[in-house]
Amino acid sequence: MKFITSFKYAFNGIKLAICSERNFKIECTLGLLSILLSVLLKLNAIEWIAILLSNAIVLSLELINTAMEKICDFINPGIHPQIKNIKDISAGAVLVASIASMAIGFIIFFPKIIVLLKSIQL
Numbered sequence: 001m002k003f004i005t006s007f008k009y010a011f012n013g014i015k016l017a018i019c020s021e022r023n024f025k026i027e028c029t030l031g032l033l034s035i036l037l038s039v040l041l042k043l044n045a046i047e048w049i050a051i052l053l054s055n056a057i058v059l060s061l062e063l064i065n066t067a068m069e070k071i072c073d074f075i076n077p078g079i080h081p082q083i084k085n086i087k088d089i090s091a092g093a094v095l096v097a098s099i100a101s102m103a104i105g106f107i108i109f110f111p112k113i114i115v116l117l118k119s120i121q122l
Contacts, residue, residue: 017066024062027098031055034105041112050108054101061097065090 017024038051068090072083 013063017063021062021066023094024059024066027058027062031059034109037109041109041116043108043112047108050104054097054104058094058097058101061094065094 018028034051034055038048043051069087072086076083
């Protein structure tokens with residue numbers, strides 16, 4: 001497979017997730033908001049790395065979770081306890097990453113927002 005073709009398939013997967021997965025849309029929106037806030041608060045390089053990596057990890061795990069759900073539904077469209085466990089565990093991975101990402105955002109943004117708010121008050 002050619003390198004460019006593999007990128008096409010990958011971008012198509014992202015497009016499919018954006019068009020069909022509500023949680024992925026929400027996570028993309030929150031990620032973009034965190035990037036906008038990062039620009040406004042003038043983060044240093046290490047802070048940028050933390051924000052970008054945490055966003056990438058959440059979005060990547062959401063894509064994997066979506067793929068797992070689709071595979072499970074293809075294998076067994078009905079309700080099966082093992083399939084439910086697989087889906088729950090996959091969703092749990094996204095939750096863990098999301099909580100960590102929120103904690104990273106809080107640790108980085110909160111002190112900067114406090115300083116900004118104090119500087120606005122006269």
